[in-house]
Amino acid sequence: MKKLVSFLMALMMVALLVPSLAESPEGYPEVVEGIDFGGATLYINPYWGPTPRSEDPDEDQALTYAYQDWIMDTYNVKIVEEQLGNWGDAQVEEVQNFISSADGTEYRLFIMPPGFVGNGMANGWFADWANNDLIDITDFDIWNAGTIDFMSKAGSVYGVSKGASEPRQCVYFNKKVLEDAGIDWNTIYDMQANKTWTWEAFENLCAQLTKDTDGDDVYDIYGLVGSTGDLWLASVFSNNGSFFDFDADGKLQITAGSDNTMEALTWARDLWNNYAMPQGEGNWDYFKDAFKAGNCGFYVYQCYGGYNENAELADMADDWGCVAFPIGPKGEDYVYVISENVVVLPNVYDEATTKNIEYIYDLYTRTAPGIDDSEAWIGKKYEICSDERAVDETYAMLREPEHARADKSQYLGDNNKVLGSNTYGNYFWGMLGDTPQALFEAIQPAWQSLVDEFNNK
Numbered sequence: 001m002k003k004l005v006s007f008l009m010a011l012m013m014v015a016l017l018v019p020s021l022a023e024s025p026e027g028y029p030e031v032v033e034g035i036d037f038g039g040a041t042l043y044i045n046p047y048w049g050p051t052p053r054s055e056d057p058d059e060d061q062a063l064t065y066a067y068q069d070w071i072m073d074t075y076n077v078k079i080v081e082e083q084l085g086n087w088g089d090a091q092v093e094e095v096q097n098f099i100s101s102a103d104g105t106e107y108r109l110f111i112m113p114p115g116f117v118g119n120g121m122a123n124g125w126f127a128d129w130a131n132n133d134l135i136d137i138t139d140f141d142i143w144n145a146g147t148i149d150f151m152s153k154a155g156s157v158y159g160v161s162k163g164a165s166e167p168r169q170c171v172y173f174n175k176k177v178l179e180d181a182g183i184d185w186n187t188i189y190d191m192q193a194n195k196t197w198t199w200e201a202f203e204n205l206c207a208q209l210t211k212d213t214d215g216d217d218v219y220d221i222y223g224l225v226g227s228t229g230d231l232w233l234a235s236v237f238s239n240n241g242s243f244f245d246f247d248a249d250g251k252l253q254i255t256a257g258s259d260n261t262m263e264a265l266t267w268a269r270d271l272w273n274n275y276a277m278p279q280g281e282g283n284w285d286y287f288k289d290a291f292k293a294g295n296c297g298f299y300v301y302q303c304y305g306g307y308n309e310n311a312e313l314a315d316m317a318d319d320w321g322c323v324a325f326p327i328g329p330k331g332e333d334y335v336y337v338i339s340e341n342v343v344v345l346p347n348v349y350d351e352a353t354t355k356n357i358e359y360i361y362d363l364y365t366r367t368a369p370g371i372d373d374s375e376a377w378i379g380k381k382y383e384i385c386s387d388e389r390a391v392d393e394t395y396a397m398l399r400e401p402e403h404a405r406a407d408k409s410q411y412l413g414d415n416n417k418v419l420g421s422n423t424y425g426n427y428f429w430g431m432l433g434d435t436p437q438a439l440f441e442a443i444q445p446a447w448q449s450l451v452d453e454f455n456n457k
Contacts, residue, residue, distance in 0.1 A: 026369075027370065028067070032134060032359065035075050036075065036076045037075055037076050037077035037107070038076060039077070039078070040078070040105075040107060041078045041079075041080055042077055042078070042079050042080070042108075042357060042360060042361075043106075043107065043108045043109070044080070044081045044082070044109050044361070044364075045083065045085075045094070045109065045110045045111065046081065046083060046111040046341075047083065047086055047088075047090070047111060048083060048087075049083050051081075060371050060373075063368045063369070063370045064368040064371070067368035067369060068364060071360065071363050075360060077360060079360070079364055084110075087113055088113060088115075088116055089116065091110065091111075091113070092112070092116050092119060092120070094110065095110050095112070095120060095125060095344070098110075098346060099125055099347075099348060102346060102348040104348050107349075107357055108346060109343055109344070109357065110343070111343050111344075112159075112341065112342050112344060113414075114147075114150065114339055114340060114341070114342055114410050115410045115413060115414030115415065117151070117342055117344065117410070118411035118413065118454065120158075120344065121153065121158060121411055121454075122454045122455075122457035123457050124347060125344070125346060125347055126151075126158040126159060126346065126347055127158070127345040127346065127349065127354045127358075128158060128354075129158070130152075130157040132354075132355045132359070134356075134359040134362075135358055135359055137157060142163075142362075143160060143161075143162060144160070144162060144163060144340055144404075145165075145401035145402075146165045146401070146404030146405065147159065147160055147161040147165075147340050147342055147406070149405075150340075150408065150410075151342060153246055153250045154249060159342040159344045161340045161341060161343055162343075164399040164400070164401070165338045165401075165404040166303070166304070166339075166340070167303040168230075168302045168303060168336040169234035169300070169301075169302060169303075169336040170302065170324060170325060170398070171202070171298055171299070171300055171323050171324070172291065172299040172301065172306055172320050172321070173185060173188065173297060173299070173320060173321050173322070174291065174294060174297055174299075174318050174319075174320055175320060176318040177221065177296070178205075181208055181297070183205065183208065183209075183297075188321070188323055189321070189323065189393055189394075192323045192324060192393065192394065193393065195327065195333075197323060197324070197327065197334075198326050198327050198328075199238075199326050199329065203271055203275075205223065206223025206224050206274075206298065207223065208223075209221055209223040209275075209296075209297035209298075210222050210223040220295075221295065221296070221297070222275060222296045222297070223275030223276070223296070223297055223298060224271070224275055224276050224277075224297065224299065225277045225287040225290050225291050225299055225300075226287050226291070226299050226301050227287065227300060228428070228431065228432070229415070229429075231271075231272065232268055232419075232428055233337050234325040234335075235267060235268035235325075235328065236260075236264040236265065237335050237336070238264070238327055238331045239261070239264040239267075239328030239329065239330045239331050240260050240331050240332070241255070241264050241330070242255045242256070242408070243255060243408070244409045244411065244447075246408070251455050252408070252451050252454050252455055253451065254447055254448065257440055260328075261436075262440070263328075264328055265431065266435070266436055266437075267328075268431075269431050269432065269436065276296075277290050277296050288305075291313075292312075292315070292317070292318075294317075294318055300325070303322075303395065303398070306320065306384070306385065306390075307322075307385065307395060308384075309379070309384065311384060314384060319387065320385075320386050321390050322390040323394050324394055324403070333402060333403060334397070335404070336398060336403060336404065336405065337405050337406070337407045338405065338407075345358060377399065381395065411454060412447075412454060415428075418450070427439055
């Protein structure tokens with residue numbers, strides 16, 4: 001605490017001795033001359049309620065508040081976090097209403113769910129972040145690489161986020177089930193480490209696990225279970241496939257018919273039909289209890305199901321481990337599909353104001369000098385997970401930017417709507433009843449209409 005008090009006193013002395021604030025306190029960013037908001041307010045609008053300042057801050061909070069106050073004093077701006085809309089269409093409506101009446105004098109940034117940015121991308125609502133010499137969005141130690149990719153179009157970047165992505169699709173395994181089948185589960189981590197954790201390796205283990213133990217011609221143990229939606233997504237992107245993407249001219253196009261995507265969906269469908277525990281008469285999410293009950297060796301799901309506090313696997317009796325989804329034959333590394341909130345700046349300001357707002361947002365969202373948050377992501381994961389290798393080797397690895405992939409079908413709506421529901425042909429959820437190629441041929445006209453509408457707005 002003495003260190004903190006000394007630091008804050010030094011900051012106050014800088015403010016008293018250098019009224020122009022031409023120099024920064026030690027460790028602070030250099031002051032960019034010429035940026036002055038004239039006392040205006042910059043609103044940051046998430047779709048959730050903001051976190052108020054603590055009345056009794058700890059040391060890190062005090063450092064953060066001092067740093068934020070320095071930013072506001074230095075650049076003569078008040079920064080306020082304020083909820084306007086709610087998740088989804090409500091936030092889209094708030095952005096649209098603001099843009100339709102904006103005169104460039106009220107400063108606002110909005111935070112949006114990724115499945116709801118499509119209308120803004122199609123209609124040019126968002127300002128570009130790519131050509132700002134005050135920030136470097138290619139520094140992926142600060143900026144989120146997956147979001148940059150997701151919001152990139154014809155050389156421009158229309159939305160950003162900070163920090164590492166939250167890992168999503170992964171493969172859990174029940175250690176007892178594997179050990180009962182004579183499989184050393186440590187070898188799966190070893191394969192992951194040396195890049196031999198592939199579709200083939202995964203399928204071989206699933207085949208080894210799937211068995212009838214009591215001779216009644218009914219399987220008692222299955223190789224895998226899980227969310228088929230996550231299996232389809234992870235398989236496609238692990239094989240360097242996709243469903244939609246931009247061409248060089250910034251036009252959205254359907255890529256789901258590519259060889260890589262069809263190969264991935266065909267493999268995943270066969271894997272499921274051969275080795276997965278069927279739903280039977282259970283609920284759609286039967287797989288959650290089935291894995292915890294020890295009926296399946298592997299579980300394809302998302303990381304929050306195991307690593308987060310109060311996660312679904314927290315009360316599982318058997319120990320479990322976790323690895324990345326395996327690499328496909330056309331893939332190069334372990335990947336997952338991101339689902340990060342996107343920060344957008346309405347495209348209603350002149351070039352100088354746009355750059356200044358983007359820069360202030362960058363400053364405001366940095367970790368305050370004096371705080372080491374390099375291991376903040378760990379939280380209570382060691383307490384929640386059954387083994388350290390799941391945290392140290394899988395979760396830590398997946399946080400690196402090269403493993404994050406963006407699913408650009410979200411420009412047309414959230415995944416459940418575009419890929420999964422009956423709205424556009426029930427593509428994902430029909431996979432077990434027909435071939436991926438037949439389903440693609442059936443749904444392609446509906447998808448093409450969506451793409452044409454997006455491109456022509």
